[in-house]
Amino acid sequence: MTSTAPSTATTAPRYTHTAMLLHWVLGLALVGLFAVGLYMTSLPFSPQRLKLYNWHKWAGVTLLALSALRLVWRLVHRPPALPAKVQQAMPGWQKLAHHATHYLLYALFFAVPLIGWAYSSAAGFPIVFLGVWQLPDLVPVSESLAEAIKPWHQVTAYALAGMVVLHIAAALKHHFIDRDGLLARMLP
Secondary structure: OOOOOOOOOOOOOOOOHHHHHHHHHHHHHHHHHHHHHHHHHHOOOOHHHHHHHHHHHHHHHHHHHHHHHHHHHHHHOOOOOOOHHHHHHOOHHHHHHHHHHHHHHHHHHHHHHHHHHHHHHHOOOOOEEOOOEEOOOOOOOOHHHHHHHHHHHHHHHHHHHHHHHHHHHHHHHHHHHHOOOOHHHHOO
C-alpha cells in the first residue's frame, strides 16, 4: 500500500499563515507606496499632490505598524531554517547575502517611514492619520533640520526598493533556476 501524502522528510518547513500574510501585504504595499512616492513628487503643486502626500504619510504609518507586527511575529515564531539540501548547495556568499538582505530589509522597514515622519515633523507638516488622529512630532519644526533629513528619506526609500528587487530576484532564481522549493515555503 502506498501513501499519497508527502513525507515530512522531503517537504520543506513552511512559514506560518500569519507570516505569509504579513510578508505579501507588506511587500505589495511597499511596491505601491514607492510607486506613489515617485509619482507624487513629479506632480506640480496642486490639491491632488497634497492629497497624495497625505495618503503617502498614512500608508507609511500603516507600514510602520505592520512592520512592527511582522517583527514581533518573527521573534515569537521563528522562521523555518533553510532546508539542509539548500544549505549544502548554497555557497557561503549566498548564505551571507540571504541573511544580510533580510536584516537590511527589516532595518529599512523602520528607517524609511521613521525618517519620513521626522522630515514631515521638521517641515511643520504634522501627520494626521486618516485625517483623524494627529501623531506626535518626532522632532521640532526646523527648516534646516527638514532640509538635512529630506534626502535621507529618498535615499533609504531607494535602498529599500533595491533590497526588495534583490529579494524578488533571489526568490525567482531559487524557484526557476535552482528549483529548490524555497519560494513555495512562502506561498499560501
